[in-house]
Amino acid sequence: MGKMKTIVARMPIMILVIVLLSISLFLFIAPIVAPYDPLKVEMGSRLLPISSEHWLGTDHLGRDILSRLLVGAQVTVGSTFLILFLSIAIGLPFGLISGYVGGWVDRVLMRIVDAILAFPDYIVAIVLTGLLGPGLSNLVISVIIVKWVKYTRLVRGTVLSEKYADYIAMAKVNGLNPFQILTKHIIPHVMGNVLVLATLDIGKTILLIASLSYIGLGNQPPNPEWGSMLNEGKQFFYNEPQLMFIPGIAIVIVVLFFNLFGDKLRDYYDVKNKQGGY
């Protein structure tokens, strides 16, 4: 029975890992699948409509839109994953320390977290990227600065609620040092919540990156990115609306997928947690 339970409990994480792996794999092979060089300017074939040669047509510089969309996914979704990974990598240890150590360390950390959280994430990201100078790497840095605090707070909360649980006390009695307790008992407990939050965050982060790239603060041409593709396509909306529709719809679909997935995952965890509670 016990074994069955842990397998069921770990199920969503496994599914998540499988999905993430397959998406990563797809992102990895996107440039190979792409039928054309997404950067190749071909002034002779600009603004071509959808055809069997160019499945989604070409843009104002004669570049194949499908190829740009595929490689753009690498930039948009790839940098989103990078941001979330790094945010967790920063947020998790701080949250653990803050929650487990407590005292003035906790207080100082929480003041910083509060100060950053007090600001709307869009404003912080825009001001930071604007000041650092437009560019994808600066955008990634700014978004991480905005995001890590959420994870710190979440982890801290979870640690606080678990800190005095019986099994932790047992572990202490058994002579495990704090590091062992954190890695063996608390981190596995925290990770579920963190992954749910991260999955729910994917959609938001994609939207944030695309918005900032759209207003020219993020990704820079000629690199394809969905937000900057929209920016470039805007001036042709009048005659070539597909330049605006295709990247936009791509964003909607991907964000929708991750949101749905995050919802499912959260529902599942809620159910599981409640069952555990009773």
Add this chain to the structure above:
Amino acid sequence: MKFMKSKCMMLIMVLSFVLVACSSHDNEETNTGGESENKEITFLSNFPFETMDPHLNWTPMRAGVVETLVKITEDYNIEPWLASEWETKDNGQTWTFKITENVTFQNGKTLDAEAVKASFERNIQNSAKMKAALSIESMEAEGQKLTFRLEKALPQFPSELVHPNASIIDVTEENMETAPIGTGPFQVATFEAGTKLELNRYDDYWGGKPKLNKVTFTYNEDANARTAALQSGDADIVYRPAIESLELLKQDKSIATEVVPSTRTTMLMFNMNVETTQDENIRRALEALIHREEVVSSVMAGQAEVSQGPFLADAPFSPSYEEKEFGEEIAKEYLQTAGFVMENGKALKDGNPLELTLVTYNYRPDLPIVAQILESNAKELGITMDIQIVENIDEYLKTKDDWDLAIYSANTAPRGDAGYFLNAVYMENGALNFGEVRDQNLVNVIHEFNGTAEIEKRNELAKEAVTIIDENRYHSFVVHPSNYAAYKNTVKNYQISKSEFYVITKDIDIGE
């Protein structure tokens, strides 16, 4: 539960009533404007106007609210305006201007030298830019005679006074940043920063009664929306409609279009501190990779002129140039002369590949496109180019040294004089000499140019300087983008100025 249902329906109905009420109310409001006997036009552009302070913004000048002492004509001549004549005795350090008689401010006050002096005093105090550009040391006003004493000899001083920020206002009035009082044909009625400016005719304008009663100046950043505003009749004159829509608009019989080459030039800059770009052959090879005609026809949708040099071909200081050829083969030849060989699709010299960093900026949307064309063409020759779009281009080019090329756009003859461009770009301390071009021969010619007041002689020296620049390919000049506008054909006497200084004039009229 039934009860609750009806309650909700009611709520929804009430909400929709509110919505309908709101929108219908507003429809009425927009209709009341309607047709009137008055002659009025709406001018729509993307000229920004956050403030109406004429010493900081160009809109007061463009809207015909204020005027300058002298103006520039379409063929680069400096003409009298608020000053009727002027002279210098010591080769440009002391200047005496005679202020035009019978000019009045829009509050009825007569314009005299004292008022002009006061305007300049405020200008220098408020605008660090104008203070630096004019370098006025002192002024003396006597009746209609105003004498400037400058910090240094400035033979092109009258040309500096053409600047829209050098315009004259009555500084005794309040609210100079929202409703300045100038001498122009139109005065400010209402002003909403960044949105809308309404102007009324100034009946006693010294140049004669303006033909229009009212002018509305509006702003819209989106070129498609500007085109749409013209088609729907919301605007009478639209400056820079969507470039792609211009052909379509030309076919419309009720719409007239105008295209005028501008004094702006798109150019390729080279970093002269870098070994590769120091080589003239490399510069020539890169130049050959930008096909000018293609840039004009596809990037600029035909709204540009191929440039041979920094200045428009019809400028009195443009020399005749040697014919330039473009194409991959020509570029390849120059590369070979520079010592590069093609191996496995890479251009190599002593085993090292040719890798260049190309910097440009987004403010002018055509620049990144030209950069991408160059990058793509260079790739064919095995040259790797890394495009960096930076936001503060001037500062980047000045302070960083990690770039090799830049695509830059500059107004090369903003006030009808070659002096600005030559000094800013080729002198050692020039504010735009980003690539650090150092050519003693060229510097000597510019020095001589700076010390010369006589126009003919100045133009000859400028030509000499430009020829040196051209022969050495210190820059490669790509295109002169055009200024273009579309307007209803009922609008009369509207003209685009090359300089973009003058927009609304007393002569613009609207008929049936």
Add this chain to the structure above:
Amino acid sequence: MKQILKRLLEFTLFILILSIVSFTFMKLAPGDPVRSILSVDDVSISEAQIEELRSELGLDKPVVIQYLHWLYSFIQFDLGHSYMTKQPVVHELLEKLPATLQLTIASLVIMMMISVPLGILSAIYKDSWIDHVSRMFALGGSAIPSFWLGLLLVQIFSVKLGLLPSMGKGSFLHLLLPSITLGIAMAAVYVRLIRASLIESLGEDFIRSAKSRGYSRRKIFFQLAFRHALAPVINVLGVTIGSLLGGTVIIEVIFSYPGLGKLVIDSILRRDYPVIQGYILSMGIIVVIVNLLVDSTHRYLDPKIRIKGGE
């Protein structure tokens, strides 16, 4: 009294830290306002003149000195002057504030107009078609990038159909497109929130006891359940107003809407330091005030507290 004093102290500390951090960051980030003030692409200016202006503005001094100088003026309620328009920063901010507030409020109204009816209906008719429709709306609404939606609305309603103005501000009509854009994106979150919150409160003990005490359905729904459901909604609203202010930045840029967001983007691009600093501070103050308001509304709305205390 002690509570207020403590709050005040916290507030001052927050503003102080905020100003130090934003100031340092601003100065460390690359960017040079002097060149844009002098607009070197327009008039011929030498490096010497550039340096002269830099020292005139005090920008050549160490950051600490610059900060102390700024702080000294700030204590006297002086945020300095914009480099570009020469207007006092306070004046610039106050001039743009109403436009942004209008947009924020209009978006909130639109958000309510969509989410309240949808939320209520889908709570009452749980699992019916209307519940599914509202769920679809919620999912879709939160997946559409608001800048894209805004652009589509502009292209359809103002460029193609010519019905609504696309840019600027002025009439009610100018407000419509930007606030619909923002409102839809927010409503997506609230439909679900209101629904979930209502379903939960309808199942609460105090509702059951009210039923047994013979309260009318109407009273139960609107006075008890709805009110109870509002508390978490208001709570989230506090957070939302913050992100709404953030969302307005993008929307203001897209619609060229002359509000605070457009101002700060323009100022960042031109490195107009006094305006950026002023904007960050005023945002900080707004966020703190909103949080205070939410706190107090929350107490007022919670019927558990009221029922226990009053009836």
